[in-house]
Amino acid sequence: MTACIAVLCAVLLSAQPCGAQPSPDETSLSVLSYNVHGVSRFIAKDNPRDRSPTIGWLASRYDLVLLQEDFEYHDLIAAQMPGRATFRGNGVGRDLRRVAAKALLFPAAVLLPRFSPPYGAGLTTLVDARKLEASDPQRQPYTACNGWMRGRANCWAAKGFLRVRIRLSNGAAVEVYNTHLDAGPGERSKAVRRQQLDELAEGIERLSGERAVIAAGDFNCAFGRPGDGDLLMSFRERVGLDDSGAGPELPVWRERDYVLYRGGPGVTLAVDEAGEAGEFVSDRRALSDHAALFVRFRARVVP
Amino acid sequence: MGRFPSACLLALVAAAAALMGCLRTVGPMGIPLRTTSRFEAEWTSYLALPPHKALAVAGDVEGVYVSATACGDPSAQVASDRALRACEQRRKDRRIESGCQIYAVDKAIPAELPAGGFPRR
Numbered sequence: 001m002t003a004c005i006a007v008l009c010a011v012l013l014s015a016q017p018c019g020a021q022p023s024p025d026e027t028s029l030s031v032l033s034y035n036v037h038g039v040s041r042f043i044a045k046d047n048p049r050d051r052s053p054t055i056g057w058l059a060s061r062y063d064l065v066l067l068q069e070d071f072e073y074h075d076l077i078a079a080q081m082p083g084r085a086t087f088r089g090n091g092v093g094r095d096l097r098r099v100a101a102k103a104l105l106f107p108a109a110v111l112l113p114r115f116s117p118p119y120g121a122g123l124t125t126l127v128d129a130r131k132l133e134a135s136d137p138q139r140q141p142y143t144a145c146n147g148w149m150r151g152r153a154n155c156w157a158a159k160g161f162l163r164v165r166i167r168l169s170n171g172a173a174v175e176v177y178n179t180h181l182d183a184g185p186g187e188r189s190k191a192v193r194r195q196q197l198d199e200l201a202e203g204i205e206r207l208s209g210e211r212a213v214i215a216a217g218d219f220n221c222a223f224g225r226p227g228d229g230d231l232l233m234s235f236r237e238r239v240g241l242d243d244s245g246a247g248p249e250l251p252v253w254r255e256r257d258y259v260l261y262r263g264g265p266g267v268t269l270a271v272d273e274a275g276e277a278g279e280f281v282s283d284r285r286a287l288s289d290h291a292a293l294f295v296r297f298r299a300r301v302v303p
Numbered sequence: 304m305g306r307f308p309s310a311c312l313l314a315l316v317a318a319a320a321a322l323m324g325c326l327r328t329v330g331p332m333g334i335p336l337r338t339t340s341r342f343e344a345e346w347t348s349y350l351a352l353p354p355h356k357a358l359a360v361a362g363d364v365e366g367v368y369v370s371a372t373a374c375g376d377p378s379a380q381v382a383s384d385r386a387l388r389a390c391e392q393r394r395k396d397r398r399i400e401s402g403c404q405i406y407a408v409d410k411a412i413p414a415e416l417p418a419g420g421f422p423r424r
Contacts, residue, residue, distance in 0.1 A: 037334070050332045185348070223393050224345050224370035226352065233392065243396035251365050252337040254344070285333035 027170040029132075029297040032062040032277060033216040033246075033259050035180070035290035038073040038122070040115040048073050049114065051287045056080025058279050058287075062294065064166065065126040066178040068218045071157070072114040074124060081126055089123030089162040089178070090139040097148070098158060119157040123178045123217070125164045133167040138207055142199050145182055146192040152183040154192070161200050161217075163207050172267045172299040175208040177215040183256075184220070190227050193220060197235040204239045212264035214297075215241060218290065220256050236260060246274035248291035250281065259295045266303070272296045345370055354409050357382040359390035361403040369393040371403075379408045 036055050041047045056077035059065045065084075070077055078086055092098050098118045109116045121141065127134035141160035148155045161179040168174065179200055182192045197219075204213060221228040236243070241260035248255055253276075263269045277292040342364040349358050352374035362368030371389035376382035383405050390403035405413060 044334075046334050051334075054332065223389075224358075224372055225348065226372050226374050229371060229389050229393065245396055245398045247367070247369075247397055248341070249367050250336070251340040251342065254341055281336070282333075283331070284336050285331055286336055287333050289334055 023300075025170055025301045027168050027172070027299055028272065029064060029168060029174075029299055030062045031064045031066070031214060031216065031259060031295045031297065032059055032292060033066045033068075033178075033257055033294075034059065034277075034280070034292040035068040035218040035257060035288060036070050036073070036077065037288040037290065038070040038077070040072050040112070040117065042112070042115060043117075045289075049076065052076035053080050055280070055287050058277075059126070060084075063128045063131055064176065064214075065124075066176070066216050067124040067126070068178070068180040069122045069157075070124050071119045071122045072116065078124070078126065083128065083130055084126040085129045085134040087125045087127075087134070087137040087162060087164050088139075089121030090141045090158060090160045091120040092118055093120070093141050093158045095158065097155065101156070117156050121160040121162065121180065122157055123160070123162045123180060125162055125176060125178045127164065127166055131169060134164050135167075136163075136165045138163040138203075140199070140203055142181075142196040144192045144195045146184065146186075146188045147182075151186065151189060154182040154184065154189070159196070161203055163203065168299050170299065170301050172212070172301050174212045174214055174264075174267065174269070174299065175204075177204065177213065177217075179215065179217040179219070181218065181220045185222075185225060189220075190231065193228075194231055197231060201235055201238045208264075210264055212262060212267040212269055212299075213239070213241065214259065214261045214269070215239075216257075216259040216293070218257050221258070222255055224255070232258070244271050244274045244295040244297075246293040246295050247276070248293075249276040249278070250291065253291040257290055257293050259293055261295075261297065266301060268300045268302055270298045270300070272298050340364070342368070342370070345372075348372075349407065350410070355379045355382040356409055357386040357405055358407045359383075359386040359403045360406045361390055361394040361401055362397070362399040367397065367399065369397050369399060369403075370406075383408055 038048050052073035057080040060081045101118045141158045145155040159180050164176045181196045221232045223229040240262050244259040246259045261269050273296040277294040280287045280292040355376045356374035358372050360370045371386050373382045373385035
């Protein structure tokens with residue numbers, strides 16, 4: 001009996017290191033995509049100032065964090081994430097309507113704390129610089145939007161995409177796209193989303209060629225809604241992206257956010273785990289009006 | 304600086320401080336979760352769609368599930384097939400084991416499902 005236990009222990013001890021240590025060509029990458037609803041408290045249903053530091057603190061556990069709508073509280077979130085390379089999306093730009101709105105609202109922006117609409121893209125990508133190299137950010141605003149006063153007032157933000165190139169510890173290079181598309185169930189909103197997805201696909205083709213890609217964010221596409229599913233599938237097929245499977249797990253969330261990915265020459269990406277990051281919800285309250293999605297990728301360098 | 308500007312400055316600072324104080328949230332942090340479920344919202348939207356239409360679902364609508372709708376089709380059968388096909392596509396993405404099933408065709412809910420209720424699988 002003692003001999004059996006000794007043999008079993010020897011087998012377990014000898015087997016454990018093999019199972020625990022990944023191959024040097026392989027590394028993991030944890031990704032968080034989160035629309036943080038960081039609009040002014042006069043627009044939000046609460047005071048985002050209170051929850052923003054908590055969002056940053058919780059998000060700091062992930063290697064790669066893609067935020068949307070961090071318009072007014074970017075500093076409070078980023079302050080909780082030291083050691084990160086931080087990249088922000090495009091600004092308001094030169095659209096005459098947004099420039100005029102900015103000028104009109106300037107007095108309010110001076111008087112009211114954290115009130116500065118219209119906004120830029122509201123995108124931020126934070127990369128853990130201890131684990132990953134990040135370089136070559138590219139920002140592009142979308143050319144169309146739908147609604148200033150009607151619809152979902154999408155035009156108050158110059159939505160677009162942000163591309164950041166990252167290199168993992170095993171040398172694998174991945175192009176990371178963070179985006180936020182127009183919201184709304186109407187036909188005009190869908191037409192704008194179609195155009196924005198075309199521009200994103202064109203951007204991926206132009207900037208990344210065949211390379212490995214992670215494209216995540218608030219796509220505002222409800223797969224179950226007629227038309228939206230087709231839009232998303234057409235986009236995915238055009239640039240060869242798979243869905244990571246990350247999605248909302250609480251029944252109250254709407255399905256709007258996605259984490260899509262593909263491998264590329266010399267790099268394979270596989271999903272180890274994907275879902276809703278439940279730590280952003282507690283006691284029937286959430287730190288945003290969107291589900292936080294996470295994916296743990298396994299990236300492998302292949303000859 | 305004279306007495307009047309100092310008083311003005313003091314008043315401005317006091318007003319700003321009061322405003323900031325008012326802006327602080329009292330109560331628990333965060334946004335209350337919605338009270339209506341995603342499936343309830345999808346069902347309401349589905350009812351407004353033009354016939355022929357179908358709604359397919361896989362998973363647990365009180366937890367992780369996927370759904371797909373088809374509408375404006377020449378027949379109920381075509382709508383059902385299209386909804387099922389789209390649902391299956393999404394089901395694979397979300398790695399849901401149970402297959403897609405038709406929840407509703409036009410306004411009829413198949414008999415084996417609780418009428419007016421939601422499937423729990």
